[in-house]
Amino acid sequence: MGSLRLISSSHQPDLVCLPYGVGHDREGVCLLVKMGEYRILLDCGLPDISPLLEEKDAPADLVFCSHAHEDHARGLLDLHDCFPDLPIYGSEATAELLHLNWLDSEPINPIPRFCQTLPWRSPVHFFENLQGQLFPAGHLPGAAALLLTYSTPQRAYTLLYTGDFFLSNSRLVEGLSLETLRGSSPDVLIVEGSYGTARHPRRRQLEKQLMSQIDRAIAENCSVLLPVPPLGLGQEILMLLRSHHQFTGRNLDIWVTDPVATVCDDYLKLLPHLPTAVQNFARHQPLFWDEQVLPRVRRLDPDHWPQLGQTPTIVLVDQNAPWPDYSKELSGAWVILVPEKRRPDETWYQTVPPNLRHETYLLAEHSDGRNTTQLIHNIRPQHVLFVHGTPRDLTDLTSLEELQNRYHLHCPNPGTLVELPVGDRFIQPAAPTDTHYEGEINEIGATININLPGSITQTPRWNTFADTGLVEARWQGDELVLRGISQRELLSQSNNAKLQASLDCCRNCFHQRGQRCYNPASPLYGFKVTPEGYCPVFEAKSGGEDLTVDES
Numbered sequence: 001m002g003s004l005r006l007i008s009s010s011h012q013p014d015l016v017c018l019p020y021g022v023g024h025d026r027e028g029v030c031l032l033v034k035m036g037e038y039r040i041l042l043d044c045g046l047p048d049i050s051p052l053l054e055e056k057d058a059p060a061d062l063v064f065c066s067h068a069h070e071d072h073a074r075g076l077l078d079l080h081d082c083f084p085d086l087p088i089y090g091s092e093a094t095a096e097l098l099h100l101n102w103l104d105s106e107p108i109n110p111i112p113r114f115c116q117t118l119p120w121r122s123p124v125h126f127f128e129n130l131q132g133q134l135f136p137a138g139h140l141p142g143a144a145a146l147l148l149t150y151s152t153p154q155r156a157y158t159l160l161y162t163g164d165f166f167l168s169n170s171r172l173v174e175g176l177s178l179e180t181l182r183g184s185s186p187d188v189l190i191v192e193g194s195y196g197t198a199r200h201p202r203r204r205q206l207e208k209q210l211m212s213q214i215d216r217a218i219a220e221n222c223s224v225l226l227p228v229p230p231l232g233l234g235q236e237i238l239m240l241l242r243s244h245h246q247f248t249g250r251n252l253d254i255w256v257t258d259p260v261a262t263v264c265d266d267y268l269k270l271l272p273h274l275p276t277a278v279q280n281f282a283r284h285q286p287l288f289w290d291e292q293v294l295p296r297v298r299r300l301d302p303d304h305w306p307q308l309g310q311t312p313t314i315v316l317v318d319q320n321a322p323w324p325d326y327s328k329e330l331s332g333a334w335v336i337l338v339p340e341k342r343r344p345d346e347t348w349y350q351t352v353p354p355n356l357r358h359e360t361y362l363l364a365e366h367s368d369g370r371n372t373t374q375l376i377h378n379i380r381p382q383h384v385l386f387v388h389g390t391p392r393d394l395t396d397l398t399s400l401e402e403l404q405n406r407y408h409l410h411c412p413n414p415g416t417l418v419e420l421p422v423g424d425r426f427i428q429p430a431a432p433t434d435t436h437y438e439g440e441i442n443e444i445g446a447t448i449n450i451n452l453p454g455s456i457t458q459t460p461r462w463n464t465f466a467d468t469g470l471v472e473a474r475w476q477g478d479e480l481v482l483r484g485i486s487q488r489e490l491l492s493q494s495n496n497a498k499l500q501a502s503l504d505c506c507r508n509c510f511h512q513r514g515q516r517c518y519n520p521a522s523p524l525y526g527f528k529v530t531p532e533g534y535c536p537v538f539e540a541k542s543g544g545e546d547l548t549v550d551e552s
Contacts, residue, residue, distance in 0.1 A: 014420065014422045015035055015157060015159065015419075015421075016419050017034075017190070017385060017412065017417075017418045017420065018034075018418075019413070019415070020032060020046060020051050020414060020415075021046050021414055022412055022413065023071060023194075023387050023388030025390070026047075027045075027046070028044075028045025028046045028071045028072065028074065029071060029072050030045055030075065031190065031387065035150035035157055036130075036150050036152065038061050038062075038126075038150065039059070039060040040060060040061065040062055040148065042066070042146070042161050042163075042190065043066055043072040044063060044065070044072075044075035044079055045069075045071040045073060045075060046074070047075070048075075049078045049079055049082075052079065053082060058085075058086045060086065061126075062087045063088040064088075064090065064132070065094055065098070066090070066144055066145070066161065066163025067090075067091075067094055067144065067164060068097035068098050068140065069232065070101050072163065073098055073101050074101045076088060076114070076115075077102055077114075087126075089115065089118050090115045090116075090117065090118065090144065091118060091142040091143075093141045093142025093270050094115065094143070094144065095113060095115040096266065096269060096270060097231065098111075100259070100263055100266065103259055103262065118144075119134070120136060120144075122134075129150060131148075131149050132146055132148050133146070134147075135147065136174065136177070137162060137163055137176045138165055138166035138173055138174065139165055139166040139173065139232075139365055139366065140173060140231070141173055141267070141270050141273055142273065143164060145160060145161060145165060147181075147186065159189075159190070160181070160184065160190070160379065160381070161190045162190065162375070163192070164192050164194070164365070165366070165375070166364070166366055166367050167375065168202070168367075168371075169275070170203060171240050172236055172239055172275070178374070178378050181378065181379050182379065183379070183380065185379065185380045185381065186379065186381045187382050188382070188385065188420050189383065189384050189385070190387060191372065191375065191384060191387075192386075192387060192388035192389065193388065193389040193393055193394045194366035194388055194389045194393070195364070195366055195367070195368045195369060195389070195393065196369055196392070196394065196396040197393075197396045197397060197400065198368050198369055198393075199368050199369055199370050200368040203364070206364060209361065209528060210362075210363055211244050212528065213359065213361055213528075214241075214337070215247075216530060216533070217312075217335040218312040220333070221333065222334060222335045223313045223335070224314045224334070224337060225334055225335070225336045225356065226337050227317050227318070227323060227336070227338060228260060228316055228317070228339075229319055230318050230320075233339065234260040234263065234264075234316050234318075235263060235264055235267055236363065237363070238256065238297065238316060239278070241254055242290075242297065243281065248294075251294055251295070252294065252295040252296070252313070253298065253311075253314070254295050254298070255298055255304075255316070256288075256298070256299055257300045257302075257316065257317045257318060257321065257323075258318070260316050260317070261299045261300075264287075264289070267287070268287060268288070295314075302326065305326040306329045306330075306331070308330055308331070309330045309331040309332030309334060310332060333357075335356070335357045336356050336357070337359055337360070337361050338359075339361065339363065340360045340361065340362045369396075369397065373402065376403065381407060382408060382423075383410065384408065385410045385412060385418065386409070386410070387412070391411075394411045395411060397409075398411045437452050437456050439452040450482075467484060467487060468484070468485055470485040471484055474514055503534075505531065505532045506530065506531055506532070506533040507532065508540055509539060509541065510539040510540065515529060517529050519535075519537055519539070522535045523535055
């Protein structure tokens, strides 16, 4: 990987970026930005920092940590050990949470507090002509966006790095405020694109759907197992269960395993940094641990697993822990709820005992495509660099015509230097490869054939889409969206169908479409239903139409 020190001074760009990691899969985010004579390292989520050690000197003049998630921070301790004098900056809450990335080594060697804290919304001079300003980014307590300004006699150059951001308010974090950044017009915007162009319902609607899933499982006398990341989502769900009207005052036990429970303890130390509503809640009852006010929230030791499931309960576990081994000891019926963006792989799925039913849910931690484009349009940069997402999702964002016509778009790969010349005239960048395909529709009796050009098979995602040769179709407004059905999903459907073929349940009901009830006479009308659900106005299916996709 190249070094920014090697750039020729005879033709030095105004701004350049050398990505060491852009957040594809599990590589982490680590971006080296050069503004004039200064080098700024934005996050260090590399599992191995050896690319930063190619020279004897420090790889940057300063380091900024956007937030404490491991894919942005796990390399910081090694970097600090190698270069103790290299300044590392972040928000106060981030500095408090960083040690969670090294819990395994902390009992042996206490983690030093090496992160220097910066205030919110106040310009800080790092050097004579380089200053930075922090803005709350949502997503996680302490998560920050950084606005860098490099001043020269001719003009000031600005760069905004969002880190992971979320415009909506969640239970424990207030969202990024567009008002504070509107019209700032930075020369460069480095923004995450975790969800690509996908659009999600509003946050409160997603919370309501998750609570309804848990409520239905308990009503069916099932317990609920929630594998979650230790930091962020686990605390959000726990606070949601503590404060949502469907569960407040309910005679129910909620168990939490380490390290999720350890992070909860750290959140208690961050109370002044949490939203005012949360601080008010904490004045009247404990934020997490409570055995007096219902529902009861308790820590779970590994020895207690065999005792679970005798009555419906909720268990939050670290998704990276060996909980499938513990789950084999569970009694009773269980439902596993897994975030949609963290669907288990085939190996994981095969280890789940047959008495555990698998469902997915969405409780977004990042902004969707609509809010990402909204942010871009509101701050109006010249260059936009998309990071933190799958190559497919990031390519989808750079393919948006509404962005191509207004901004220089970049989707960098690790090790590829990105030059960011700044000027007054916008030059239309080359459009990405076309991802639209024209086809034909033929209705043959009760069957519909959709014929697409054979060139579609040349795209990398075709093999995944056509894995089983089966698709699911659904309406999205006036557009028909096709989704390939994977082998794992097909196997799950087949097993459920065998069990429910002769039952009067929602799977076999005429009014169930897209996992929702459309019978106005049903108490489930408008709700998302489980395949084995039932109501008194059940009507058996009388048949349906088939939809196939052919290549031509």
